[in-house]
Amino acid sequence: xxxxxxxxxxxxxxxxxxxxxxxxxxxxxxxxxxxxxxxxxxxxxxxxxxxxxxxxxxxxxxxxxxxxxxxxxxxxxxxxxxxxxxxxxxxxxxxxxxxxxxxxxxxxxxxxxxxxxxxxxxxxxxxxxxxxxxxxxxxxxxxxxxxxxxxxxxxxxxxxxxxxxxxxxxxxxxxxxxxxxxxxxxxxxxxxxxxxxxxxxxxxxxxxxx
Amino acid sequence: xxxxxxxxxxxxxxxxxxxxxxxxxxxxxxxxxxxxxxxxxxxxxxxxxxxxxxxxxxxxxxxxxxxxxxxxxxxxxxxxxxxxxxxxxxxxxxxxxxxxxxxxxxxxxxxxxxxxxxxxxxxxxxxxxxxxxxxxxxxxxxxxxxxxxxxxxxxxxxxxxxxxxxxxxxxxxxxxxxxxxxxxxxxxxxxxxxxxxxxxxxxxxxxxxx
DNA sequence: TTGTATCTGAACCGAGCGGTTTATAAACTG
DNA sequence: CAGTTTATAAACCGCTCGGTTCAGATACAA
Numbered sequence: 001x002x003x004x005x006x007x008x009x010x011x012x013x014x015x016x017x018x019x020x021x022x023x024x025x026x027x028x029x030x031x032x033x034x035x036x037x038x039x040x041x042x043x044x045x046x047x048x049x050x051x052x053x054x055x056x057x058x059x060x061x062x063x064x065x066x067x068x069x070x071x072x073x074x075x076x077x078x079x080x081x082x083x084x085x086x087x088x089x090x091x092x093x094x095x096x097x098x099x100x101x102x103x104x105x106x107x108x109x110x111x112x113x114x115x116x117x118x119x120x121x122x123x124x125x126x127x128x129x130x131x132x133x134x135x136x137x138x139x140x141x142x143x144x145x146x147x148x149x150x151x152x153x154x155x156x157x158x159x160x161x162x163x164x165x166x167x168x169x170x171x172x173x174x175x176x177x178x179x180x181x182x183x184x185x186x187x188x189x190x191x192x193x194x195x196x197x198x199x200x201x202x203x204x205x206x207x208x209x210x
Numbered sequence: 211x212x213x214x215x216x217x218x219x220x221x222x223x224x225x226x227x228x229x230x231x232x233x234x235x236x237x238x239x240x241x242x243x244x245x246x247x248x249x250x251x252x253x254x255x256x257x258x259x260x261x262x263x264x265x266x267x268x269x270x271x272x273x274x275x276x277x278x279x280x281x282x283x284x285x286x287x288x289x290x291x292x293x294x295x296x297x298x299x300x301x302x303x304x305x306x307x308x309x310x311x312x313x314x315x316x317x318x319x320x321x322x323x324x325x326x327x328x329x330x331x332x333x334x335x336x337x338x339x340x341x342x343x344x345x346x347x348x349x350x351x352x353x354x355x356x357x358x359x360x361x362x363x364x365x366x367x368x369x370x371x372x373x374x375x376x377x378x379x380x381x382x383x384x385x386x387x388x389x390x391x392x393x394x395x396x397x398x399x400x401x402x403x404x405x406x407x408x409x410x411x412x413x414x415x416x417x418x419x420x
Numbered sequence: 421t422t423g424t425a426t427c428t429g430a431a432c433c434g435a436g437c438g439g440t441t442t443a444t445a446a447a448c449t450g
Numbered sequence: 451c452a453g454t455t456t457a458t459a460a461a462c463c464g465c466t467c468g469g470t471t472c473a474g475a476t477a478c479a480a
Contacts, residue, residue, distance in 0.1 A: 011456070012447090029324070031241050035438060045458045046439085056438065114239070114324030116388035123387035131383055158404060161379045168378075169371045173341055177333035178326035194368060202411040221426075222477090245468060255428045257470085266468065421480095428475070437466080445458070450451100 007062065008052045017042045017049050022063045026107045030060055030115045057119075064122055067108050068129035074099065075134040079141050085150040086200060088141070089163070093192035096134075097167040101175040101183050109176070135160040152205045159203060166195035217272065218262045227252045227259050232273045236317045240270055240325045267329075274332050277318050278339035284309065288344075289351050295360040296410060298351070299373070303402035306344075307377040311385040311393050319386070345370045362415045369413060376405035 008014070020042025024033040035056055039046040053059040078095050080088065099105055108130075112123045138160035145151045153159045169191055174180040218224070230252020234243040245266055249256045263269040288305050290298065309315055318336065326333045348370035355361045363369045379401055384390040 013457075032327075034436080036436095045460095047441085047459085048457055050439070051456080110323050110326065113320050113386055116320065117242075120388055124389055127383065127387040127389055158379065162376060162404070162408060165375050165379045166372060169368065169375050173337065176323055177337040178330055179334055179337055194372070198372060198408065198412045202408045223427080244466080246466095255430095256468095257429080257472095258427055260469070261426080424477100424479085426475100426477070428473100430472095432471075433469085435467085437464100439463085441462075442460095443458100445456105447454100447456070449454080 006054050007058060011052060013042075013044050013048055014052055017044055017052055017059075018063065018066070020044065021059050022066070025060055025063050025111070026067075026104075029111050030056075030118065061119070061122065064108070064111070064119075065125065067104075068126050071105070071108065071126075072129045072133050075130070075137065078134075079137060081141055081144060085145045086196065086204075088145075089196045089199060090192065092138070093163070093167050093195045094189060096164060097171070097188050097192045097195070098183075100168060101171050101188075103181070106175050106181075131164070135164060138163060149205060151203050153203050159199075163195065163199055166198055167192065169194060216264050217268060221262060223252075223254050223258055224262055227254055227262055227269075228273065228276070230254065231269050232276070235270060235273050235321070236277075236314075239321050240266075240328065271329070271332065274318070274321070274329075275335065278336050281315070281318065281336075282339045282343050289347060291351055291354060295355045296406065296414075298355075299406045299409060300402060302348070303373070303377050303405045304399060306374060307381070307398050307402045307405070308393075310378060311381050311398075313391070316385050316391075341374070345374060348373060359415060361413050363413045369409075373405065373409055376408055377402065379404060 017038075020040075021033075021038050024038045024041050027033070028037070035046060035049065038059075039049045042049065049059075053062070075096075078092055080091070083091075108126065112126045116123045135157070139156045142151060142153055142156040142159055146153050146156065171180070171183055171187060171191055175183075227248075230250075231243075231248050234248045234251050237243070238247070245256060245259065248269075249259045252259065259269075263272070288302055290301070293301075318340075322333045322336045345367070349366045352361060352363055352366040352369055356363050356366065381390070381393055381397060381401055385393075
């Protein structure tokens, strides 16, 4: 995965190629995207494209890696630890839920799953940069909340995973199966609230002030 | 989806074709499976195959529909309502968790997601026959348990969805991303137990005798 | 046995794919 | 300006694919 191999990173049109590739890959997947389409979308000749990237696979990996990085950063900016636990969780749940059903996340997920046999490294890279990283951040926060006496959790890792799983209720699989691709804010808010309620019922200390 | 159109269902080798198609499609997906491969796997000439099915798409749909039916039946046989709620849920959680990460379910899911643009009906058909149907059964059971006073649930539909979502914690996404494809029974049992614990903490009546 | 429905294998078609090449043009650099 | 790097368009190659065709083999029913 860290293999950049023989990619030419200098040159005026490198970024242009990458942007075009991102656009077409995200829309059509790996097999569905033809190199001609990508070159056209990038506003670049096929020969130019191949002067930067030795083949389609490597171009795809480059794009996917960039997407993973973006996703990771986005998750990082989600938690603000200064507020009380329930509030923090509510905000995190809302953002996470919205993100999980976004066009962006859905497309990347779809490609990872679809090409899992062709690119085993891709699924792993995405999982680590995305879900795993996000859950690590969440677990770290939960740990602090526990030591502040706000929450009662034995296994913060499992709790973090349960939290993000609860944010998928109802809408995520509808998005994954292509049944619904646009979600209203109040749908998202409701799922987030349900998730926090359930989470706090199990892990909240003292009376669940739901 | 109910469109059978011009499929020839009579003839000695119909089932043979279907079995071969199932095998190859499940292994390689829609694009990955070539008609020649399927004919070979079915032990049938390509011409014969095309005498039954007008094209590859319809053959795929037929296979996928059959798989959905099987899945639906399997989920149906999961609940035994005579025992106490916690026990019923524990059994259901174990079976559901094991099913969700099985080779079979993962392959069907992968194909649905990968081909969602090419076959929008497929995703819908699978969703209805699989998750939605399973959750309807679960919600029906929860309803009874509530009226027996075993559980306290406002929205049984949401509760059913939360239940199945909790069964995915930790292992499901690892399977989906191709990071892990074999799961020990004790891993499954642990997730199932965690799911039931959390569920009962929120919806159990009286003292949570965890 | 004769007639009919079914199956076979292999050749074939046209299209699209990833990738290469080449001759030409444009853009930087000294 | 000259020289070199970079980009272009289009033709081209080999391959695989979905789908068709057809002459002959096989099964089966009378």
